[in-house]
Amino acid sequence: MAALVIVVAFLGTWQLYTVVSGLDEFVLPAPTAVAGSLVDDRALLAENFAVTATEMLLGLLCALVLGIALTALLHLSGAARRGLYPLLVGTQVIPIVLIAPLLVTWFGFGVRPKLFIVALVCFFPIVVPTLDALGRIDPDRLKLLTTLGASRWQVLRFAEAPSALPALFTGTRLAVAIAAIAAVLAEYSGSEKGLGRLTLQSIPQLETARAYAAIVVLMAFTLALYAGLVALERRLLPWSATSPEGARSPS
Numbered sequence: 001m002a003a004l005v006i007v008v009a010f011l012g013t014w015q016l017y018t019v020v021s022g023l024d025e026f027v028l029p030a031p032t033a034v035a036g037s038l039v040d041d042r043a044l045l046a047e048n049f050a051v052t053a054t055e056m057l058l059g060l061l062c063a064l065v066l067g068i069a070l071t072a073l074l075h076l077s078g079a080a081r082r083g084l085y086p087l088l089v090g091t092q093v094i095p096i097v098l099i100a101p102l103l104v105t106w107f108g109f110g111v112r113p114k115l116f117i118v119a120l121v122c123f124f125p126i127v128v129p130t131l132d133a134l135g136r137i138d139p140d141r142l143k144l145l146t147t148l149g150a151s152r153w154q155v156l157r158f159a160e161a162p163s164a165l166p167a168l169f170t171g172t173r174l175a176v177a178i179a180a181i182a183a184v185l186a187e188y189s190g191s192e193k194g195l196g197r198l199t200l201q202s203i204p205q206l207e208t209a210r211a212y213a214a215i216v217v218l219m220a221f222t223l224a225l226y227a228g229l230v231a232l233e234r235r236l237l238p239w240s241a242t243s244p245e246g247a248r249s250p251s
Helices: 002-021 031-040 042-076 078-091 096-107 112-134 139-147 152-189 195-202 208-236
Strands: none
Touching (some): 031 042, 031 208, 042 112, 042 152, 042 208, 078 112, 096 112, 096 152, 112 152, 139 152, 152 208
């Protein structure tokens, strides 16, 4: 309810500012103009949304698979962690505008270069909290399993991995927000369709309301993904899922 009040107050302030300031609509469209574009341009928005949503979902899936595999490797091998972890940190400072033209040259204007960029940006937020959680398992619990004859794989499977699942969900939720930014930037660098491409085209055409409408659609999709992950975590891990207010759910 509090979030709804904040949103309504923000939209009201925005609408009032556009009226009082006298800014041209191509500089800052009023919320009513953005809402009108959502209706009038719904077919165009839906067509481009399908492209961006595909890039985000498949990119997140690639990042999740890659992140879990890398996390397991770094956790199980000290040599791999010492050698690869600094390189993984380094990949996060590579400017997208630097590598995007190269990816377009290799793979064309299709979905593959966008998947690479989304996965590259998103896998690190998944790896870091999950790897940290794997290293914080109760030592007494690990010692008990070892005493009972559990193999290294069994310790990972039955103790470490389940305990790290909340951190994996946390990292994935962070990656969802970043995926939207990565997909838009990837489309800016070279794309035939997508909400990012639509935004880039709309602004020079003085269709600023359409550009804002595209961002509203992207924001709504991102929030839906985030809410879906929260609901899934609560269902699979009811003992550790965090409520929107920050309190732990009762077991």
